[in-house]
Amino acid sequence: MEENITTQYTPADFKNGSPVRWCPGCGDHAILNSLHKAMAAVGVAPHNTAVISGIGCSSRLPYYMGTYGFHTIHGRSAAIATGFKLANPEMTVWQVSGDGDGLAIGGNHFIHAVRRNVDINMLLLNNKIYGLTKGQYSPTSDRGFVSKTSPYGTTEDPFIPAELAFGARGTFFARAIDVELQVSQEVLAAAARHKGASVVEILQNCMIYNNGIHNFITDRETRPDRTIHLVHGEKMIFGKDKNRGIVQDGFGLKAVTIGVDGWTIDDVLVHDAHTPSNFLHQQLAMMDGHELPLAIGVIRDVEAPVYNEDVDRQVEEVKAAHGFDSLRSMILAGETWEVK
Amino acid sequence: MLDKANVIDTDKVVVRFSGDSGDGMQLVGNIFTNVSAGIGNQVSTFPDYPAEIRAPQGSLGGVSGFQVSIGNDVHTPGDLCDVLIAMNAAALKANARNLRQPGGVAIVDIDSFKDSDLKKAEYTTDDPFKELGLNAQVLEVPVTTLTKAALADSGLDNKSMLKCRNIFCLGLVCWLFDRPLEAAVNFLRKKFAKKPAIFAANEKVIHAGYDYGHNIHAGVSTYRIESEAARPGVYTDINGNTATAWGLIMASEKSGRPLFLGSYPITPATDILQELAKRKDLGVKACQMEDEIAGVCSAIGASFAGNLAVTSTSGPGLALKSEGIGLAVMAELPLVVIDVQRGGPSTGLPTKTEQTDLMQALYGRNGESPVAVVAPASPTDCFTMAFEASRIAIEHMTPVILLSDAFIGNGSSAWRIPDADEYPAIKPNYVPDDLAGSWKPYDRNDDQVRYWAIPGTPGLAHRIGGLEKDFVTGAISTSPENHERMVMVRREKIERIANNIPALEAIEPQGADTILVGWGGTYGHLRTAATELTAEGTPMAFAQLRYINPLPANTREILGRYKRVIVAELNTGMMADYLQAKFPELKIERINKIQGQPFKVSEVKDAVKAILSK
Structure with missing residues (x-):
């Protein structure tokens, strides 16, 4: 693909x-x-x-692209994208999904695509609501969330997409928020x-059915203190005054203020997105903006065998070994007999 | 020595091997079949095995069978067997009704007829033969004792020795039918290439079985099967599922589109996935996905990407794939869906045959969602019809459902390996050069077929999807008139396939005023029944439908020639209903069976006679 x-x-x-045709003010426009x-x-x-997308507001995205695009059925876009990539490996494949499409009806395909490590880019636009069906709770809605199908609040815990991706042995996880275009x-x-x-989770606001769901994180005033932009090889520094940092604290992480209680810049962790162990990546991804700032940026990015490349390699090896044309x-190389 | 008076010359004989599902009946059945085909017999087989992998030893639920018909003019594995091998009391009890009586021979391992064996097989008396009312020659052979005796010096443990009992019986049957032992030994050598000690034991035991027959044969008939010269060529033994897999590969070669299979294991279709997984050596990508839905969806993705894309399954899996197939209907992408039918509904009878998915294939989707449906008539026809399904899918940009079944999928027969030029080139409906620049994704050719733009091609980037599209621009459309127009054009596209498939061929003997009609895998039994009825003085026309939607253009004309149309099928009348709806002027009678078993020729003939005498 030299021309590319x-x-x-x-x-x-x-x-x-x-x-x-998304609603005015929808986070999808920025994404x-x-x-x-x-x-x-x-x-x-x-x-x-x-x-390639499934069904939901976010899944309308292919219609706004100048690329090849396929708006498919609810929940299945990870499987469809997997087949597409295997069949036509020269293509760069983007799979677009929402929290309902990707993690509820499509949860099985999501984890297996991640587990296989097929070379596709999986966008998860997370607004914690079913928008296209007009406002039901989703598998990422917080416990107690009130919606049309949970009028008294949900009685179930949500998925945390990063946790699911790591549980499926994901090799890449990044997070962004719709209002941070540079990070996106x-x-x-x-x-x-x-x-x-x-896997890229983008926290996205639904103006109509879940307006402000991410405000705690995205509010312009408090955002610097409640988020941290992780960059590989750089110190984990955040805060309005850039004076706060993440340090290791026993088996967990802790946010400290540099110069207070004896903490120095040397104590602050340096982000390593490429380390094979996902232990610290998961710790970072679980930070939620309360005790610890929510992590945005590339949290994990490690090399591992790629499913479609190994399929192609195996095809070439077996073809060469067996030599059939x-x-x-x-x-004819098998069990045969001739009738004359 | 061989008593010549007891040699029966025949042109066809049916053998059934039966035992516990762990006794290796499928293996000896396959070897016997291959050896017979190798000396020029026509063969047709029917493996009949239980759903349980290992039911309790000696129980009726665990009986596994393999029936093979060998000889001339063989179209079915036969109704009743001439020779039944029963490895234990349960096998005899389960299969006695499949033995020709009188005239048949039952060979039993008498060592497995002890009191405890009889109890496990739920006999109520201590004389199993009398209890079953067997009117056949019974050859009581101490198979277990003789096998262990032959291996006394082998150093094998008891369990390993017992595993050779099936091969003793194979040796005995080879003697009975005058099969060359060397050919059978060659199969064993290959099978146990990595276990020389086991091969040596089996080689010894097969000779012991053969010699035993030679030495004690006196009371039993032996058979010499005459064989006509077959069409010259190179032959192999093939079962329907393998033939299906290979037909797809041929279609890939003839269309120039790489072959992709997205699938999920399900009985009795798994062999197709397994065979195509091996065919990485021919560039095939066969992917075992996480579920049935991912199977069809990965195939749809591969189809959009430009491959000949296939998914394989059985009835329950077809139900799960329905929504995906609807997407391929709407996106107008080529897709081959293989349904190896089994007994239903729900989990049903996973290892048994049935034709009960016809309505599901034709109508089992939301919305107006027509697809092409074809059905192979025999194990070897699976090759042709898998090729045809692919050709129709690619040339008409549509899903095609291929309705195979457990009987022909697992059954096998000898197959002349075709040259590639015996099959036509498949012509994908690519975007013509003169349209490039102005092309819209739902532009169509004269047969209403959408063009196929392969991703990666500059200038043809486009978007498709499951939402209704505008007939002209291909953009999302909710216009009422446009929707109706699109529904009708998708329908017309399927109807026009009738111009691109062969005419229906019927066997039409003089004087026949009734035609027997079947579809798919019942071909062998129905054809044999019609031929025999004609020979016996009841002229019976016969046609087997292999193209079901659309039907061949001359179907109405052929069926309309007859006063009566008798539709025989392994369901409660789905094809009869379909034909009656299409051709209300026809007088359609029905023969139906829903027992998880193929027709028997005799029961079809009886049912036809009953209808004619009404």
Whole structure:
């Protein structure tokens, strides 16, 4: 794909001019923009890019792309994207899903795509609500959440997408929030460059049915203190005054203020997204903005065998070893007899 | 020595091996079949095994059988067997009704007829033969004792020695039917290539069985099977599921599109996945997905990506795939769905045959959702029809459901290996060069077939999906008129396939005013029944439907020639209902069986006579 590396694309090359029909103010608009920009930055040609989605508001996204696109059925886009990538491995594949599509009806396909480490980029737009069906709780809604199907509050615990991805032995996990366009572009581009299943959770606001669900995190005033932007190789520093840091505290993590209680910059952890163990990655991903800041950025990005590459390699090896040039030659090499 | 007076010359004989599911009956059945095919006999087999992998030893629930018919003009594994091998009392009890009486021979391992064996097999007296009312020659052979005696010096433990009992019986049957022992030994050598001690033991035991027959044969008939010359060519023994897998590969070669299978293990279809998993050596990508839905969905993804995409399953899996198939209908993508039918509903009879998924295949989806449906007629026809399913899917951009069944999927027969040029080139409906630039994703050719734009092609990036699309622009549309137009055009697309499939061929003897009609895997039994009825003075026309939706264009004309149309099928009348709805002017009679077993020729003939005498 030499042409992909040398040709420069602009975000406009990845748009198709169709009117975007999400509600005004929906977080999906910003995510779409970030995706167009990330694709241009990565530089894979639009005709070598496929965007495959399930059902839900977020799954309308392929219709707004200038790439190959497939708007499929509820929950199945990870399986469809897996088959697509195996069949046409030269394509860069983006799979777009929401919290209901990806983790409820499509939960099985989600974990298995991650486990196989098929080389697709899995976007999970998490607004903690079913929007297209007008406001029911989702598998990421917090316990007690009141919705049309939980009028007295839910009595179940939510999935934390990162935990699920790590449980399925994920090799890449990143998080962004819809209002942080720079971080969104950064993690989307990193997901595209990662070989294997790249899970990107984007916290997204639904103006109509769940407005403000992420406000605790995304509020402009408090955001610097409640989030931390993790970058591989850099100190885990956050806060409005950039004076807070994450340190190891026994088996857990702790947020400290540098210069207070004897903590120094040397105590602050340096992020290592590439370390094979997911122990600390999981600790970081579980930070929720309360005691510890919510982590955004690339949390985990490790190399591991890639499913579709190994399938292709095995095909080539077995073809070479057996040396058949056609179905007939294969059959003739087996048990046969001749009638003259 | 061989008593010549007892040699029966025949053109067809049926043998059934039966024992515990761990006794290796399928193995000896397969070897016997291959040896027979190798000396020029036609063969047709029917493995009849229980759903339990290992039911309690010696129990009726654990009896596994393998029936093979060998000889000339063989179209079925036969109704009744001429020779029954029963490895224990339960096997004899379960299979006695399958033995020709009088005239048949039962060979039993008398060592497995002790009191405890009889009890396990739920006999109520101590004379099993009398209790079963057997009117057949019974050859009581101490198989266990003789096998252990033959292996006394082998150094094998008791358990390993007992595992060779089936091979003793194979030796005995080879003697009975005058089969060359060397060919059978060659199969064993291959099978146990990595276990020389086991091979040596089996080689010894097969000779012991053969010699035993030779030495004590006096009271039993032996058989010499005459064989006609078959069409010249190179042959192999093939079962329907393997033939299905290979037909798909041929279609891939003839279309130039790589073959992708997304599947999930399910009896009795798993062999297709297993065979295609081996065929990585031909570039096939066969993926075992996380569930049935992922099987069809990965195939749909592969189809969008430009592959010949297939999913394989049985009835319960087809139910799970329904929504996915609907997506392929809406997105107008080529997709081959293989349903190896088994007894239903629900889990039903997983290892038994039935034709009860016809309505599910035709109508089992939400919305107006027509797909093409085809059904192979025999194990070897699975090759042709898998090829045809692929050809129709690719040339008409539609899902095609192939309705195989457990009987032909597991059954086998000798198959002449075709040359590639015996099959036509498959022509994918690519976007024509003169449309490039102006092309829209739902543009169609004269047969209403959408064009296939392969991802990766510059200039053809497009979006499709499960939402209704505008006939012209391909954009999402909720227009009432447009929806109806799209429904009708998808329907017309399927109807037009009738112009691209062979005409229905019927066997039409002079004087026949009745036609016997079947579909799919019942071909052998129905054809044999019709031929025998004609020979016996009741001229009976016959046609087997292999293209079901759409039907061949001349179907109405052929069926309309007859006063009576008798539709015989292994369900309560699904094809009869389908044909009656399509052709209300026909007088359709029905023969139905829903026992998880194939038809017997005799019962079809009796049922036809009963209808004719009404």
